[in-house]
Amino acid sequence: MAHVRLNNLSKSYGKVDVIKDVSLDIKDGEFVVLIGPSGCGKSTLLRMIAGLESITSGTLQIGGAPMNDVPPRDRGISMVFQSYALYPHMNSADNMSFSLKLAGEDEPQRRSKVDRAADILGLGPYLDRLPKQLSGGQRQRVAMGRAIVRKPEVFLFDEPLSNLDAKLRVKMRAELKELHQKLKTTTIYVTHDQVEAMTLADRIVVLRDGEIEQIGTPLELYDNPANAFVGAFLGSPTMNLLDLEVSAENPSEARFSDGEALRLAAPAAPGRATVGIRPECFALQSEAGSGALRAEVVVVEPTGASTELVVRKAGQNITVLSHERLAINPGDSVWLVPNAERVHAFPDGAAA
Amino acid sequence: MTHASDTHQPLATPQRRFALTDGQVAVIRHLILMSFALVVLFPFFWIVSAAFKTQIDLLMGRILFEPNLDGFTKVIFDKTSDFLRNFGNSMVIGAISTFLVLVIATLAAFSLYRLQWPGWVLHSLLGWSVIFHMVPPITLAGAWYSMFRSVGLDNTYSGIILAHTTLHLPMALWMMGVFVRDVPKELVEAAQIDGAKVPHILWHVVLPIVRPGLAATGILTFIFSWNEFPVVLVLSQRQTATVPLGIGKYAQENTIAFTEMAAASTLSILPAFLLLLFAQRFIVRGLTSGAVK
Numbered sequence: 013m014a015h016v017r018l019n020n021l022s023k024s025y026g027k028v029d030v031i032k033d034v035s036l037d038i039k040d041g042e043f044v045v046l047i048g049p050s051g052c053g054k055s056t057l058l059r060m061i062a063g064l065e066s067i068t069s070g071t072l073q074i075g076g077a078p079m080n081d082v083p084p085r086d087r088g089i090s091m092v093f094q095s096y097a098l099y100p101h102m103n104s105a106d107n108m109s110f111s112l113k114l115a116g117e118d119e120p121q122r123r124s125k126v127d128r129a130a131d132i133l134g135l136g137p138y139l140d141r142l143p144k145q146l147s148g149g150q151r152q153r154v155a156m157g158r159a160i161v162r163k164p165e166v167f168l169f170d171e172p173l174s175n176l177d178a179k180l181r182v183k184m185r186a187e188l189k190e191l192h193q194k195l196k197t198t199t200i201y202v203t204h205d206q207v208e209a210m211t212l213a214d215r216i217v218v219l220r221d222g223e224i225e226q227i228g229t230p231l232e233l234y235d236n237p238a239n240a241f242v243g244a245f246l247g248s249p250t251m252n253l254l255d256l257e258v259s260a261e262n263p264s265e266a267r268f269s270d271g272e273a274l275r276l277a278a279p280a281a282p283g284r285a286t287v288g289i290r291p292e293c294f295a296l297q298s299e300a301g302s303g304a305l306r307a308e309v310v311v312v313e314p315t316g317a318s319t320e321l322v323v324r325k326a327g328q329n330i331t332v333l334s335h336e337r338l339a340i341n342p343g344d345s346v347w348l349v350p351n352a353e354r355v356h357a358f359p360d361g362a363a364a
Numbered sequence: 365m366t367h368a369s370d371t372h373q374p375l376a377t378p379q380r381r382f383a384l385t386d387g388q389v390a391v392i393r394h395l396i397l398m399s400f401a402l403v404v405l406f407p408f409f410w411i412v413s414a415a416f417k418t419q420i421d422l423l424m425g426r427i428l429f430e431p432n433l434d435g436f437t438k439v440i441f442d443k444t445s446d447f448l449r450n451f452g453n454s455m456v457i458g459a460i461s462t463f464l465v466l467v468i469a470t471l472a473a474f475s476l477y478r479l480q481w482p483g484w485v486l487h488s489l490l491g492w493s494v495i496f497h498m499v500p501p502i503t504l505a506g507a508w509y510s511m512f513r514s515v516g517l518d519n520t521y522s523g524i525i526l527a528h529t530t531l532h533l534p535m536a537l538w539m540m541g542v543f544v545r546d547v548p549k550e551l552v553e554a555a556q557i558d559g560a561k562v563p564h565i566l567w568h569v570v571l572p573i574v575r576p577g578l579a580a581t582g583i584l585t586f587i588f589s590w591n592e593f594p595v596v597l598v599l600s601q602r603q604t605a606t607v608p609l610g611i612g613k614y615a616q617e618n619t620i621a622f623t624e625m626a627a628a629s630t631l632s633i634l635p636a637f638l639l640l641l642f643a644q645r646f647i648v649r650g651l652t653s654g655a656v657k
Contacts, residue, residue: 064553085559097550101572110568111558158558 014075014088014165014198015040016061021070023056023222030056032222033070043192043199045209047245048219054202055170057219061200062091062168075165090159091168094175096151098143098158104150105130105139108157129157132191149180156191169201173208185211206246210234218242234290240358243288249320249331254287258357266357268326272305274350280357291320291333293354297347304347309340323348414626422622435627446602447628450610455635456521457596457606458589461528465585466578468529469536473544474566478552490541493534501531505598512599519601527599528589535588536581543577544570579643587636607632 016038023031030053038044046054059065061072063084072079079087090111098107108129109122117125130136133153143151152172159167172188173181189212192199203209209216210230218225218233218241226238230246237243243251256266256274263279266287274287297304307323307330314320314337321332323346332348340346384392414422416431439447476486508527509518517523547570555565571578593608600609611632614625 062553062557064556084553084557085561089557091554091557093550093554095548095550097548097554099551099554099569110555110560114559114564158554162558 015042016166016198016200017071017073018057018061019071019073021057021060021067021072023053023060023065023068030222031060031068034219034222034224035070036217036224036227038198038200041196041198043201043212043214045213045216046200046202046219047204047206047209047216048225049245050204052219053222054204054219056222058091058168058170058200058202061166062089063087064091088165089168090162090164090166091170092152092155092159092172094171096143096155096175098151098154100143103140103142104135104146104154104157107143107154108161111158111162125161126157129160132160132194133157133187148176149184152176152184156188160191160195165198167197167199167201169199171203172201174203174205181208188212206248210246216246218245235354237288237356237358240286240288243356243358247290249291249333251288251290252330253358254289254328254330256285256287256357258282258285266355268305268328270326272326274305274355275303275352276355276357277353278357281359285357286359288356288358289350289354291331292335293351294330294332294334295349295351296321296332296334296336296338297349300347301349303352304349306345306347309342309344309346312338312340312342314338321346411626411629414623415630417623417626419621419623422626435623436631438621439624439627439631445624446605446613447607447610447631449603450605450607451631453521453600453604454590454606454632457524457528458586458635460521461525461532461589462582462586464525464529465532465536466540466582468533469540469581470544470571470574470578471566472537473540474570477541477544478547478549478570479562490538493537497534501592502594504531505595508595509598518599519604521604524596524599524604524606527595528592531592531595532585532588536585539581539584540574540577543574543581546577547573583636583639583643586639590632590636 016036018034018036018038021031021034022029034057036044046057048054056065060067061074063079063082067080074087074089099110102110105126108126112122112125126139127136130139133156135150135153135157138146138150138154143154146154152175155172169188173184176184185208192212201208201212213230215227216230216233217227220241226233226242228236233242234246237246237251240251240253244253254266254268254274256268258266258276258280260282262273263282264276265273266276266280266285267273274289276287300306305325307325309321310324310329311322312319313322318333318335319338321334321338321340323330323332325348330348413429415435416433417426417429418432418434421429439445472489475481476489504527508523512518512520512523512527517526551569551573552565555569560568590606591608592606593612596604596606596609597612600606605613607628611625611628614621614628
C-alpha cells in the first residue's frame with residue numbers, strides 16, 4: 013500500500029492542454045474518486061498515473077518514489093478498464109494469473125493466489141470459462157480479480173461499472189466498497205456517476221476542463237460546494253441555482269425580482285449572484301409566515317418515499333423535495349421556508 | 365425474403381406496375397449467380413476433364429470420352445518430366461517465403477499500429493508499400509536478375525525466396541495491419557500493466573488473437589508464391605524451376621502437350637486446395653468476442 017502524490021501534473025497534446033497543473037495528495041489506503049463531466053480529463057489523469065499516458069510536466073510519486081519515467085509494470089499498480097480488457101483467448105484463471113506468470117511465479121503459487129481472489133469475488137465456478145462465456149458482471153469480477161492477484165500498491169479503476177445494467181451496477185458498487193474495506197488498498201476511481209462517487213469515496217475530486225474544482229469528503233462537497241458547478245454536479249435532484257440580487261445594505265440577503273428575500277448562510281458581495289440551495293433544504297407551509305417565500309406549484313411528482321415539486325417563484329423554477337405526503341395540486345400557492353444555513357451564494361459566472 | 369412477403373401489407377407499399385413476385389426475383393437472382401459460377405467453374409472443369417482425355421479426344425473436341433490417366437502418368441513418372449521436382453521446389457519456396465512474409469508483416473504491423481510511431485513514419489511506410497505493390501513484378505525481375513547474379517543468388521532457392529518475400533510483403537502487411545488494428549488497444553495496455561514487455565505482448569496477447577488473420581494471410585501469400593511466374597522465369601533455371609514454369613514447359617516450339625499440361629495444372633491445384641480445407645477452421649471471425657465490453 014502506498015500514498016500517491018501528484019505535483020503540478022500537466023498533460024498537453026500539442027497546443028491543447030488536457031490536464032492543467034493538478035496537485036493532489038492521496039493517503040495510504042484512501043479511496044479517492046475522480047469525477048467530472050465527459051472530456052474533463054479524469055480518465056487521462058488516471059492513465060497518467062498508470063503510465064499509459066506520458067506526463068508533460070510535473071511529478072508523480074507513488075509510495076514516495078518518483079514515477080514519471082517508470083513503465084506501468086513497475087509502478088506497483090493494477091488497473092480495471094471500462095471495457096474490462098480481458099484476454100479473449102484465456103480462461104478466467106489464466107486471465108487472472110497472467111501477471112503472475114510473467115513475474116515467473118510457479119504453478120502452485122499462482123493457483124493458490126487465483127483461488128484466493130476467486131473466493132473473494134465468488135468466481136470459483138467460472139475459473140475455466142472464456143470471457144465470451146461470462147456475463148457482464150462476471151467479466152467485471154474477473155477484471156477485478158486480475159487486479160487483485162497482483163497485490164498492487166494502488167488500484168486504478170476507469171469507470172468500471174458503466175457497462176453494466178442499472179441493477180448490477182448497484183450490486184457491484186456495494187461489492188467494490190466491501191472489497192476496499194477488506195483489502196484497504198489505496199484506490200483511485202474514475203466515474204462520471206455522482207452516486208458512485210458519493211457512495212464509494214473517502215474523498216471526491218471534482219474536475220472540470222483539466223483542473224480541480226474542489227476536493228473533499230462526499231458530504232463536505234455536498235453541503236458546501238465551492239462553486240455552482242460542483243453544487244450542480246453532485247446531488248439528485250440537482251441543486252437549485254437561482255439568479256438573485258444582493259444589495260450593498262444587506263449583504264446577507266438575496267432578493268428575488270418580486271422583492272422577497274432569501275437569507276444566505278454567509279454574506280455575499282453585492283450585485284447579481286447565483287444562489288444555490290438543495291431541493292431538500294426547504295420546509296413547506298400552506299400559509300404565509302415569517303421568512304416564508306410564496307411560490308406557485310407547477311408540477312407535483314410523488315415517488316412514494318418522497319414528493320418532488322417544481323414551484324415557480326418570480327419567474328424562476330425551484331425544485332423542492334419533501335418527505336411528506338402532500339395534498340397539493342398544480343396552481344396552488346405554497347410557502348417555502350428555506351434552511352438559511354444551506355443557502356450558498358456563488359461568485360457569478362461559475363454556473364455549469 | 366419469403367418471410368417478408370408473409371407480413372407484406374398491401375396498403376403500406378404502393379403497387380408498382382411491373383412488380384415482380386418474390387419467386388421471380390429469386391429465379392433471376394439464381395440465374396445471375398449460376399452464370400457467375402459458370403464463368404468461374406467452366407475453365408476449371410475444362411482443364412480437369414482435359415487432363416483425363418487423350419490428345420486426340422482433346423483436339424477433336426469430344427465431350428464424351430473414355431477417361432484415362434496417361435497425362436498424369438507421363439507428368440509424374442516419365443523420366444524426362446521435371447514436374448515432381450518443380451512441385452517440390454514450389455513447396456519449399458512457397459512455405460519458406462510465406463513464413464518469412466508472415467513473421468515480417470506481423471512484426472511490422474504490430475510495430476506500426478501499436479507502438480506509437482509518429483504519423484509520417486506510418487504513412488510513408490504504408491504509402492511506399494502500396495506503390496511497390498502496384499509496380500508490375502516483371503519490371504523488377506530484370507534488375508533483380510543482374511543484382512542476384514552479381515552476388516551469386518541467381519538460380520538459388522534463397523534468391524527466389526527473397527524475391528517472393530519482397531513481392532508479397534506489402535499485401536501481407538496491409539492484411540495483418542487490419543487484423544492487428546482489430547486487437548483492442550486496451551488489451552495491449554492491460555498486458556503492459558500486467559507486466560508484459562513488448563515481446564510478451566506480441567506472443568501472449570496479439571498473436572493468439574490474430575491467428576485467423578495469420579491463416580488467411582498465409583494462405584493468400586502461399587498461393588501467390590505458388591502461382592508467381594515472371595520473376596521465377598527470370599531468376600531460375602531447371603534446378604530451381606517452380607510449378608508454373610514446369611507447366612509452361614509443355615508448350616514447346618513444335619508441339620504443345622495439352623493433356624500433360626492439363627494434368628500438371630490439375631495437380632498444381634491440389635496444395636492450395638488442401639491448404640484451404642485445412643486452414644478453414646482457423647479462419648473464424650469473432651475470436652475477440654468477450655474481450656472488451
